Amino acid sequence: MTRPVTVGLDGSPASLAAADWGAREALRRELPLCLVHAWEWQPYTNAPLAGTEGPRQWSERVPREAAADLRNRYPDLDITTDHRTGPPPEVLCDAAREAELLAMGSARIGTLAGFLLGSVGLSTAAHSERPVVFVRAGTTADDEHRPATDGRPPAAMAYRPVVLGLDLSRPCAEVIRFAFDTAALRAAPLRVVHGWHPPAYIAYGAGVRPTLRADMAAEQTETMRTALRPWREKYPGIDVIEQSASGPPARHLVAAGAEAGLVVIGRRTGRSWVGPPRIGHVAHAVLHHCPAPVAVVPYA
Numbered sequence: 001m002t003r004p005v006t007v008g009l010d011g012s013p014a015s016l017a018a019a020d021w022g023a024r025e026a027l028r029r030e031l032p033l034c035l036v037h038a039w040e041w042q043p044y045t046n047a048p049l050a051g052t053e054g055p056r057q058w059s060e061r062v063p064r065e066a067a068a069d070l071r072n073r074y075p076d077l078d079i080t081t082d083h084r085t086g087p088p089p090e091v092l093c094d095a096a097r098e099a100e101l102l103a104m105g106s107a108r109i110g111t112l113a114g115f116l117l118g119s120v121g122l123s124t125a126a127h128s129e130r131p132v133v134f135v136r137a138g139t140t141a142d143d144e145h146r147p148a149t150d151g152r153p154p155a156a157m158a159y160r161p162v163v164l165g166l167d168l169s170r171p172c173a174e175v176i177r178f179a180f181d182t183a184a185l186r187a188a189p190l191r192v193v194h195g196w197h198p199p200a201y202i203a204y205g206a207g208v209r210p211t212l213r214a215d216m217a218a219e220q221t222e223t224m225r226t227a228l229r230p231w232r233e234k235y236p237g238i239d240v241i242e243q244s245a246s247g248p249p250a251r252h253l254v255a256a257g258a259e260a261g262l263v264v265i266g267r268r269t270g271r272s273w274v275g276p277p278r279i280g281h282v283a284h285a286v287l288h289h290c291p292a293p294v295a296v297v298p299y300a
Contacts, residue, residue, distance in 0.1 A: 004034040006099035008092045008124070011062045014105025014137035019066050021135045021293060022103040023074050028185045031100055032078035033070070035063040038091035039083060059083065089123035101131040101295070106287070125267065125287070126279050131178055131297045134287055144261045159188035160261035161241070165253045165282065166194045167266065168223055174299040175266035180235045182262060182295070189239040192228060193256050195249030196220050220244045250285035257290035269298045
């Protein structure tokens, strides 16, 4: 079974940017593209004069018009549309089960405030069984490439690096594999970022040998190299850049994301639909503040 790259559309500029990103990703992966729109009927306190057909017709038009625009720009891409009825998070998670990955839009709410991850996006990221990629409004193909410095257009330049947030405390082969595969598809370098926190007693310095922090940093770096060694051997053509630094992991990932084409982070699975959706504090911070597209990859 061929899994498509699927995009969740709601007609917003951010979702249209996600559709364009999804089209390029589908071409890179040599997969079809599927545009999904979820229609959820809402009861009215007072029945509208025109009934519900107006909103529903608009809902059906969203993926159809987006598909027509993408076919003009990517004539070699196989594009289908899917109009489903139901709560958007459940519809998108169902669609993601049949997909290689799901792309969604994320709206900018200000330079300092970052980006808005609404309830639909948060719930989908927290429950999807497949990777979910969030694309910012205004993201274009040029943003995937390093800036031109010799007069050539960005499309002719090398891809920006893929950034992987690595948590050494848990096995996460699915996340690492996704990042290496994505970097390989782009022939892009892979920057692996590991943030760690030194014990609290180091800050006080009482009875602590001067070299302890440096020794801990060296230990973390070696642990990271050991974890990545089999992946380097499996993907020998990828330029892997290792970054192990003390401090909040989210801060390091957001900083690395400023120069990245894609940031990859993990999410532990096993949570049910009961209770509020949770994706972890690191993933939450990265999704709200990282300027690059962010892939949330579930792992057991």
